[in-house]
Amino acid sequence: MFTPILELIDVSFSYNGNPVLENVNLKVEKGDFLALIGPNGAAKTTLMKIMVGLLTPKYGRVLIFGENIREFKKWDKIGYIPQLTGEINTGFPATVWEIVDSNYYNGFLKGFINKDRREKSVKQALEKVGIDKLSQKMLKELSGGEKQKVFLARALVKNPEILFLDEPTSAMDAPSREDFYNLLTDLNKNLGITVIIVTHDIGFACEKATKIGCVKGKRVFIHENVGEVTEGHIAGLMGYKIAACDIHKE
Amino acid sequence: MDFLSISFINRAFAAGVLTSILISTVGVFVVLRRMSMVGDSLSHASLAGVAFGMLFGIYPFYGALVFTVIAAILIEILRKAFKKYSEVALAVVMSAGIGLAVVMISLGKSYNRDLFSYLFGSLIAVSEKDIKIMGFLGLAVITSIIALNRELFAVTFDEESAKISGIPVNLINLYLSLVTALSVALSVRIVGTLLVSALMVIPTAVSLQVSKSFKMVFIISNLVALFSVILGIIISYYFDLAPGGTIVLISSFILAIALLIKGVRSGWD
Numbered sequence: 001m002f003t004p005i006l007e008l009i010d011v012s013f014s015y016n017g018n019p020v021l022e023n024v025n026l027k028v029e030k031g032d033f034l035a036l037i038g039p040n041g042a043a044k045t046t047l048m049k050i051m052v053g054l055l056t057p058k059y060g061r062v063l064i065f066g067e068n069i070r071e072f073k074k075w076d077k078i079g080y081i082p083q084l085t086g087e088i089n090t091g092f093p094a095t096v097w098e099i100v101d102s103n104y105y106n107g108f109l110k111g112f113i114n115k116d117r118r119e120k121s122v123k124q125a126l127e128k129v130g131i132d133k134l135s136q137k138m139l140k141e142l143s144g145g146e147k148q149k150v151f152l153a154r155a156l157v158k159n160p161e162i163l164f165l166d167e168p169t170s171a172m173d174a175p176s177r178e179d180f181y182n183l184l185t186d187l188n189k190n191l192g193i194t195v196i197i198v199t200h201d202i203g204f205a206c207e208k209a210t211k212i213g214c215v216k217g218k219r220v221f222i223h224e225n226v227g228e229v230t231e232g233h234i235a236g237l238m239g240y241k242i243a244a245c246d247i248h249k250e
Numbered sequence: 251m252d253f254l255s256i257s258f259i260n261r262a263f264a265a266g267v268l269t270s271i272l273i274s275t276v277g278v279f280v281v282l283r284r285m286s287m288v289g290d291s292l293s294h295a296s297l298a299g300v301a302f303g304m305l306f307g308i309y310p311f312y313g314a315l316v317f318t319v320i321a322a323i324l325i326e327i328l329r330k331a332f333k334k335y336s337e338v339a340l341a342v343v344m345s346a347g348i349g350l351a352v353v354m355i356s357l358g359k360s361y362n363r364d365l366f367s368y369l370f371g372s373l374i375a376v377s378e379k380d381i382k383i384m385g386f387l388g389l390a391v392i393t394s395i396i397a398l399n400r401e402l403f404a405v406t407f408d409e410e411s412a413k414i415s416g417i418p419v420n421l422i423n424l425y426l427s428l429v430t431a432l433s434v435a436l437s438v439r440i441v442g443t444l445l446v447s448a449l450m451v452i453p454t455a456v457s458l459q460v461s462k463s464f465k466m467v468f469i470i471s472n473l474v475a476l477f478s479v480i481l482g483i484i485i486s487y488y489f490d491l492a493p494g495g496t497i498v499l500i501s502s503f504i505l506a507i508a509l510l511i512k513g514v515r516s517g518w519d
Contacts, residue, residue, distance in 0.1 A: 049410075052414055053413075053414070054410055054413060054414070073416065075414060075415055075416035076416075078414055080410070080411055080414045082408065082410050082411060088407070088408050089282070089407070092282065092407055092464075093282075093457075093458055093461050093463075093464060093467050094403075094407070094463065094464035095462070095463045095464070098403070098463060098464045098465070099407065102400065102403045102404045102407060103404070103411065103415055105400060105401075105404065105415040105416060105417060106416075107416075108397075108398075108401070109397060136463075138462060138463070154411075158415075
């Protein structure tokens with residue numbers, strides 16, 4: 001039996017005393033593609049922030065690569081793409097290269113010392129995502145889809161083993177979304193990167209994910225056999241009928 | 251130019267060059283973190299420090315240094331307490347700074363020429379001692395900013411991702427507050443407490459209009475500040491004007507030109 005790459009054990013979380021997640025248990029194995037879905041306000045983003053250690057659960061433990069997230073130090077194993085609608089300034093006056101490069105961090109002054117290795121990693125990350133031609137463009141000059149690819153390249157610059165993405169396609173049109181999902185599938189299948197994504201895109205979740213996590217009613221229901229879950233089931237979930245969660249396995 | 255042989259002008263230039271590079275570099279991070287008003291809050295705290303120094307017979311520059319550092323720490327604490335309304339922290343510290351300054355000025359009856367030199371900046375007030383303090387602290391701040399530029403970029407751009415990269419975000423935030431405080435305190439001698447925040451913000455505002463990379467934001471911001479300070483010192487010497495106001499007017503004029511050129515190029519879109 002493999003040690004899960006990520007494990008949440010009896011995790012509960014409250015905002016100002018109001019519980020939003022209760023007794024959440026889930027395991028993510030290496031190579032999984034987990035899509036977290038659920039209605040607005042179901043605490044999907046909160047759950048993701050708990051997973052990466054940005055929020056501390058009131059109760060329970062988060063283990064990542066077998067270590068408690070509180071003591072975890074191997075940050076180069078984790079890639080994170082936050083919601084672009086949040087506090088990130090997408091008009092930030094920096095080039096694509098500078099933004100991707102900024103995430104190559106492995107300690108004070110080490111970015112200077114490992115300059116050649118750093119530059120090689122930035123180039124590779126840009127190529128993986130297919131935006132190497134945009135490297136000298138300013139972030140504010142790019143479309144929503146291109147910006148998200150920059151954030152993906154930024155997360156990939158450290159060669160992570162697991163990628164966390166919080167609603168990455170919310171500002172994209174349909175073709176850009178398709179393109180972005182194909183890229184994620186490719187990273188998951190060909191490079192073996194474990195992917196955890198918060199999404200409202202039910203069709204994508206059913207088609208590409210290997211696990212679906214329904215976040216609803218302060219709980220998370222994991223469907224490991226994605227074949228069981230149809231788009232219709234999940235549409236019910238989004239319409240506040242929890243058909244998908246009726247066939248749940250916690 | 252024979253005025254270069256005047257010793258106080260040389261000191262003013264030395265202080266001006268250092269101040270302009272320092273304050274405009276820190277200004278980039280301050281503006282991009284949407285904390286443009288932090289300069290105002292800190293400079294008013296520095297005025298309280300000057301008044302404290304005058305009241306208790308301590309060198310006012312030291313008072314300014316200590317008070318701005320305390321104010322910077324207070325701002326960080328209050329920013330955490332008012333997470334969603336972080337500008338409250340700036341308003342509170344600024345008001346407290348003015349209040350404290352006014353009370354101590356009236357207690358010490360120190361409405362004198364020296365106080366005005368701290369309010370509006372002065373060419374002749376920069377002493378050898380000031381230059382030594384400015385040189386030592388200024389170079390230390392600039393060196394540390396260069397050494398920490400990757401951390402500062404990451405935290406300024408996206409704090410959450412910076413945390414997940416393993417950057418000690420709280421420590422970097424505290425560091426940035428302290429260097430901002432030191433930069434303000436070091437700049438009040440030449441620009442004055444009332445106008446130091448303008449020199450922190452305007453050069454960055456100019457560079458944001460024209461820069462094509464993050465590196466260029468710093469270069470242009472430094473050049474605008476340097477040009478404004480040097481020209482400001484020359485003009486204020488020949489026309490007997492307060493250097494702070496002259497410097498700020500020059501940088502505002504450059505900003506107006508940058509906006510005009512950008513407007514014409516984009517067809518006022």
